[in-house]
Each structure stands twice: as C-alpha cells, then as structure tokens.
Amino acid sequence: MINTVLMTHIQERLPASKLWAPAVSSASLTGAAVGIPTGVSNRHVHLSQADIEALFGEGYQLHPLKELSQPGQFAAKECVMVVGPKGSINNVRILGPARSETQLEVSKADCYALGIKAPVRESGDLYRSADALLVGTMGYVNLQSKVICAQRHIHMSPQDALLLGVEHGQKVRVSAGQQCGLVFEQVVVRVDDLYFLEFHIDTDEANAAGIRSGDAVYLVD
Numbered sequence: 001m002i003n004t005v006l007m008t009h010i011q012e013r014l015p016a017s018k019l020w021a022p023a024v025s026s027a028s029l030t031g032a033a034v035g036i037p038t039g040v041s042n043r044h045v046h047l048s049q050a051d052i053e054a055l056f057g058e059g060y061q062l063h064p065l066k067e068l069s070q071p072g073q074f075a076a077k078e079c080v081m082v083v084g085p086k087g088s089i090n091n092v093r094i095l096g097p098a099r100s101e102t103q104l105e106v107s108k109a110d111c112y113a114l115g116i117k118a119p120v121r122e123s124g125d126l127y128r129s130a131d132a133l134l135v136g137t138m139g140y141v142n143l144q145s146k147v148i149c150a151q152r153h154i155h156m157s158p159q160d161a162l163l164l165g166v167e168h169g170q171k172v173r174v175s176a177g178q179q180c181g182l183v184f185e186q187v188v189v190r191v192d193d194l195y196f197l198e199f200h201i202d203t204d205e206a207n208a209a210g211i212r213s214g215d216a217v218y219l220v221d
C-alpha cells in the first residue's frame with residue numbers, strides 16, 4: 001500500500017525531468033513503484049585521524065567543502081593522490097568526518113589504471129582487500145588491505161524499508177536507465193534511522209546504465 005506522504009516526500013526530491021516511466025511492465029515492479037533517487041559515487045577515500053595527520057601534518061583537521069546527502073557526511077576540500085603498481089590517480093576526494101578505519105573506494109576502471117585488483121565488498125568489509133599508496137601534502141600512507149569496489153547498495157530509513165517491503169541486509173534487483181537501461185542484481189539494502197533514501201553506485205555502473213545522480217530507479221521482482 002503506497003504511503004502518499006512518503007511518495008510525495010520522495011518525488012519532491014526528484015526534479016520532474018529525472019522521473020521516467022520504468023522500462024519494465026508495472027506488473028513486475030515492487031515497492032509500490034516508488035522512484036529511488038540515484039547517487040553516483042566517484043572514487044573517494046575515508047580516512048582515520050591518524051592517516052589524516054600522516055598525510056597532512058600533526059593535528060590536521062579536514063575542511064568541509066560540500067555536505068553529502070547522508071546526514072553528517074561531507075566532501076572535504078582535501079584530496080590525495082592514489083598510486084598503484086601500474087599508475088596513479090590525482091585529486092581523489094576525501095570524504096569526512098574521520099572514521100575509525102581508512103577505506104579507499106574505487107571503480108573497476110580505476111583498478112585497471114592503478115594495476116590493482118580490489119574486490120567488490122560492502123563498506124567496512126576489508127579482509128584481504130587490495131593495497132595502494134596515498135600521497136598527501138605532508139606525507140604518504142601505505143594502505144594494506146583497505147581498498148575495495150563498493151557493492152551497489154540502497155540507503156534507507158526503517159520507514160522507507162517498510163514501504164518498499166524490504167529489510168536490512170536483503171539483496172534486491174533495481175531497474176535503472178531508459179535508453180541503455182539495465183537491471184542491477186545483488187543490490188544490498190542498508191537500513192538506518194539516519195539514512196536518506198538513495199541508490200548508490202559507482203561511475204562505471206552509472207555509465208553502463210546511462211544514469212546520473214538524481215535519476216530515479218525502481219525495485220523489481
């Protein structure tokens with residue numbers, strides 16, 4: 001049963017131009033055909049305070065540049081260079097605030113450029129993940145088993161989960177894109193009181209589906 005308040009709430013966050021009729025028949029749509037806004041993540045790194053200081057100097061604090069859609073999260077003014085055995089990538093954005101453990105998230109295309117093999121993992125699942133070197137203005141940090149390709153996921157509140165008929169940890173299918181649309185499999189549902197409804201994918205995945213941040217996607221059976 002569609003909660004019209006939530007529907008309105010979600011539709012208000014999506015510009016009219018970003019709403020499109022799903023390419024699949026409405027009979028196979030689930031979650032009351034609620035459009036879920038997409039958030040495309042470019043390569044980025046979350047840093048521990050110790051690693052921030054190793055890269056930028058003792059006592060250094062990140063400077064927020066832009067708030068992100070998930071509450072409390074921000075893109076910092078600071079960037080790092082990421083170096084792998086085959087190549088390097090400049091200006092990789094740091095996302096704040098500082099976390100207990102450093103984690104670098106890259107796409108598969110980035111892995112080829114760097115010459116590393118990062119596994120597809122949920123955030124925080126770093127066991128036997130990939131290595132890389134981070135270079136800041138004051139030093140470097142050798143990341144060992146801290147590099148992943150983030151598994152596609154949807155952030156949502158418990159209320160969103162109820163209305164979409166899904167639960168935390170569930171893997172769902174998501175229909176995305178019009179012209180070169182596709183269905184994303186194995187999308188992890190992540191429920192938290194603080195989460196804002198959003199489908200998170202990386203740049204490779206967004207390009208494959210021809211979608212951008214703000215575009216609506218839909219759960220399918």
Ligand SMILES: [Zn+2]
Nearest residue numbers: 153154155200
């Ligand atoms: Zn996310």
